[in-house]
Amino acid sequence: QLQLQESGPGLVKPSETLSLTCTVSGGSISSSSSYWGWIRQPPGKGLEWIGSIYYSGSTYYNPSLKSRVTISVDTSKNQFSLKLSSVTAADTAVYYCARSSPLYSGTLFDLWGQGTLVTVSS
Amino acid sequence: DIQMTQSPSTLSASVGDRVTITCRASQSISSWLAWYQQKPGKAPKLLIYKASSLESGVPSRFSGSGSGTEFTLTISSLQPDDFATYYCQQYNSYTWTFGQGTKVEIK
Numbered sequence: 001q002l003q004l005q006e007s008g009p010g011l012v013k014p015s016e017t018l019s020l021t022c023t024v025s026g027g028s029i030s031s032s033s034s035y036w037g038w039i040r041q042p043p044g045k046g047l048e049w050i051g052s053i054y055y056s057g058s059t060y061y062n063p064s065l066k067s068r069v070t071i072s073v074d075t076s077k078n079q080f081s082l083k084l085s086s087v088t089a090a091d092t093a094v095y096y097c098a099r100s101s102p103l104y105s106g107t108l109f110d111l112w113g114q115g116t117l118v119t120v121s122s
Numbered sequence: 123d124i125q126m127t128q129s130p131s132t133l134s135a136s137v138g139d140r141v142t143i144t145c146r147a148s149q150s151i152s153s154w155l156a157w158y159q160q161k162p163g164k165a166p167k168l169l170i171y172k173a174s175s176l177e178s179g180v181p182s183r184f185s186g187s188g189s190g191t192e193f194t195l196t197i198s199s200l201q202p203d204d205f206a207t208y209y210c211q212q213y214n215s216y217t218w219t220f221g222q223g224t225k226v227e228i229k
Contacts, residue, residue, distance in 0.1 A: 037218065047166065047209055047220040060216040063123055096165055100218075104171050107213035108156035112165035 002027040004097050004113035012091075012120050018084040022097030022113060023077075030055045030075040035100035037109060038071060038082045040093040048093075052100065053080055087120045094118075124148050124214050128221035134229040141197040143224045145210035150190045154213040157186055157195045160223075161206045169208075170195065200226070 008020035022036065029036065037052035051061040053071045061069050065084070073080040084091060094117050098109035125148040135141050145155065153173040158166035168177045170186035173193055183198045197204055205228055210221040 039220075046223045047160075047211075049211075049218040049220065052216075052218065062217075098165075104156075105154075107154045107218075108168065108171055108211060109158075109166070109218075110168050110171075110177075115165055 002099070002111060004099065004111060006095060006097050006113045006116040008116065008118070010117060010119060012087055012118060013122050014088055014120055015086055018082070018087050018091060018118055018120070020082045020095055020097075020116065020118070021079050022081070023079050024099075025078070028075075029073065029078045029080065032099075033102045035060075035106045036073065036080045037098050037100055039096045039098055039109065040091075041096070041115075042090075042093040050082065050084070050095075089120050092118065092120045124151060124212055124217065124219055126210055126212055126219050126221040128208075128210055128224050130224060131222065132225045132227060134227045135200050136229045137200055137202060139200045139229075141200050141204075141226060143195045143208055143210075143226075145188075145193045145195070145221050147191045147193075147212055149214075151212045151214050153189050155186070155188065155193045156211045156213075157184075158209045158211065159204075159206045160209065166209060197226075 003025045012018045035052045038050040051071045068085045070083040094115040096115045097113045099111040100106040127146045155173045157170040160166040174186045207223045207225045
């Protein structure tokens with residue numbers, strides 16, 4: 001049973017870089033031809049897609065965040081990662097990692113991590 | 123960029139009611155539309171894919187319809203477990219976008 005787990009600091013200072021990792025267990029990140037994505041949800045607000053990466057390394061970003069976002073994949077560790085630079089309080093949110101399976105043509109997020117709250121504050 | 127607009131933002135209903143939520147896309151997305159249910163403190167759960175296909179294990183009281191720019195999620199008879207927030211999500215050209223959500227509350 002494939003599972004996703006987010007990890008990283010829960011508190012980041014303004015202007016610094018937010019770094020999170022998603023560890024995939026129960027299967028290989030590179031064998032399923034899936035896209036792997038990051039989605040965030042500010043407290044009390046809706047869902048926002050941040051970006052996605054194909055297992056081969058091709059990346060796709062939300063245009064509104066593109067200048068600050070880097071997503072990478074480490075197939076040897078079965079992980080993919082998010083870096084968001086120059087954070088402000090507006091980046092405070094629960095961050096989810098998720099899978100877009102080829103069973104659904106990669107068009108949706110069928111498996112999610114539990115989410116991790118990241119607070120931006122000095 | 124494709125924008126997704128859900129209506130209403132909040133919906134008050136009673137157990138047994140038929141509930142309909144609408145999602146409109148700013149341009150045609152064919153049928154690449156999914157619906158999710160989210161409960162407080164939990165990750166979203168996939169309900170409907172490709173606009174009208176029911177995800178495995180999801181009760182048949184949930185249904186989806188539409189294509190192009192207008193889509194609906196219908197709950198035929200609202201159950202206590204259905205009080206939650208619902209999101210639509212589109213896919214187009216390697217961009218994934220969510221609607222702003224519809225909260226279904228107890229009347």
